[in-house]
Amino acid sequence: MTPPPESASPGSRAVGTGFALVATILIAVNLRPVASSVGPILEEVTQGLGMSTTVAGSVTALPGLAFGLVGALAVGLARRVGMTTGIVLGLLTLCIGLLARSMIDSTVLFLVFTGLALGGAAIGNVLVPAWIKRQPRDVRLMTLYSAGLTLGGAMGAALVAPISANFDLGWRAALGVWGLLALVAVAPWAVIAVRERATPGGRGSARSAxxxxxxxxxxxxxxxxxxxxxxxxxxxxxxxxxxxxxxxxxxxxxxxxxxxxxxxxxxxxxxxxxxxxxxxxxxxxxxxxxxxxxxxxxxxxxxxxxxxxxxxxxxxxxxxxxxxxxxxxxxxxxxxxxxxxxxxxxxxxxxxxxxxxxxxxxxxxxxxxxxxxxxxxxxxxxxxxxxxxxxxxxxxxxxxxxxxxx
Structure with missing residues (x-):
């Protein structure tokens, strides 16, 4: 179903359909591994960092809390910097958090960087559906987005244990690889943000009559x-x-x-x-x-x-x-x-x-x-x-x- 002409902002014409499809798939598969990849190797992470059982249990509660608390701030961020710029900032935050938590030896910092990564994903959760609504073929994009979320979550849960078992860095490699994958998604979204800012009316602020x-x-x-x-x-x-x-x-x-x-x-x-x-x-x-x-x-x-x-x-x-x-x-x-x-x-x-x-x-x-x-x-x-x-x-x-x- 193609949305009526008034629902597609000028910024929606800043990128082609193929480019929008690729960008949507890349961000969708990257929004869930931050939450799903820890559980299968939580025992290894706990032993590696010397976590207590109580602290380890709090790690499993972080996704819902971060998605709720930070997600509530995403629209305000979009008002200030624009929708696509907000998505890019969320992706960068996700990458930093994912990579940083795989390199540190402190339980406190592990929780901090996990929360940071989840916060970046929360911004994407809220803003990407709104960006999809601005596109001429929003049903196709929403289909890929929904499927990508599910696929990304399944990949995070299914692949993290084999990666941990087969690489010398163990659980660090298993968690850090998702930060590298998220970096791949930054480039197309940065291009979209630049193009939409260069398009009259394409800044995508969160204000509307x-x-x-x-x-x-x-x-x-x-x-x-x-x-x-x-x-x-x-x-x-x-x-x-x-x-x-x-x-x-x-x-x-x-x-x-x-x-x-x-x-x-x-x-x-x-x-x-x-x-x-x-x-x-x-x-x-x-x-x-x-x-x-x-x-x-x-x-x-x-x-x-x-x-x-x-x-x-x-x-x-x-x-x-x-x-x-x-x-x-x-x-x-x-x-x-x-x-x-x-x-x-x-x-x-x-x-x-x-x-x-x-x-x-x-x-x-x-x-x-x-x-x-x-x-x-x-x-x-x-x-x-x-x-x-x-x-x-x-x-x-x-x-x-x-x-x-x-």
Whole structure:
């Protein structure tokens, strides 16, 4: 779906379609390894830096907190320096943090540079969807962006352990390589920033005549935040605890890992599908019902028969995870003006990630207190109901711009 002419700013004509595609893919695959690459080698990092168990646990909580806190500041940064310049600054911050944390021997500095890298990624999380909204072929770009986020997260988790095991620098090489990969993305975005600044009206500041009213007064924005937060919370819980749920049911660690890979692969399929589905569908009502029902069934299966057909529950939860690329794509689909898109992204993602960050923490507390997964899985089943109720509010093509001006 091509946006109406008024939604494409002059700056959107500063780069060609092919160049925009390459830049989108490069930044998308670089926004998630900073969060997903630490977990598989956390034991090696902990031993190498002499971390305590408590400090090591805080590393796993940093992504949600950083994405929430720093992401909330991204729109303000764009107002000051321009949207694409803000993206470049985020990428540079990401590179510095990733490379620096792989070279130091201090636990405190490791946490500082990890937070710095996550902050850079948070800026990209918020501003890239708004930049995509400015482009003539935003559906194609959003499809690549959603798929790139999922692929980058999977690459970070899957490749970090083999790199650590096969290079002399061990975990340092495994973490530092993502900083080098992020450097590759800086060059095309720097070119875009320079070209857009040289184009009349292309600076991409976050001011617009239509961007009036408090974003939280938009019912669509609030509902989309709930959808994003609930699905992100479930994803964080799945990545953090689903393998343990399977292992407690008697499955081997290797089989549990395969099931997680299956779930992730299905999420990638959803990232490729959903932007086009949204663009071509007059309503997403049936999808929203499906996301909630599948979330209830998948977690119910884990509760009642986790080892009977474990692959089936992984498939069901993987398909329910289509809700995440749906929420990302709706940030652009439910707005007209790119600057409203920036504000919506700067509200939905930070708030949603803060909500999501509580999930794994609460799951750990509940599991430790009860010794079983029963309460946790019932709560996750109930979250499917909440997801559907919020999803029905954003299922129809209402525009946040109209709600703000109303």
């Amino acid at each position: 239509s961007a009036v009213g408090q974003i939280w007064r938009s019912p669509t924005a609030v509902a989309l935040t709930v959808v994003f937060g609930i699905q992100s919370m479930n994803a964080y819980v799945q990545f953090g605890w689903l393998p343990q749920i399977y292992r407690d049911a008697g499955l081997s660690a290797g089989y549990a890992g395969v099931l997680m890979s299956l779930l992730t692969a299905l999420t990638l399929i959803g990232a490729l599908m959903m932007p086009t589905v949204i663009a071509r569908s007059p309503s997403l009502t049936s999808w929203m019902y499906a996301f909630g029902v599948l979330l209830v069934i998948g977690n119910g299966g884990l509760l009642l028969a986790p080892s009977a057909v474990p692959w089936l529950w992984a498939i069901i939860l993987g398909i329910s995870g289509f809700a995440f690329p749906t929420a990302i794509a709706l940030i652009t689909a439910r707005t007209r003006d790119p600057q409203v898109t920036a504000r919506l992204s700067g509200f939905v993602q930070p708030t949603g990630y803060m909500l999501a960050a509580l999930g794994p923490f609460l799951v750990g507390l509940i599991y430790e207190a009860t010794g079983t997964w029963t309460v946790v899985l019932i709560m996750l089943m109930l979250s499917g109901v909440v997801l559907t109720l919020a999803g029905l509010r954003v299922a129809h093509p209402t525009r946040v711009d109209d709600e703000l001006t109303a």
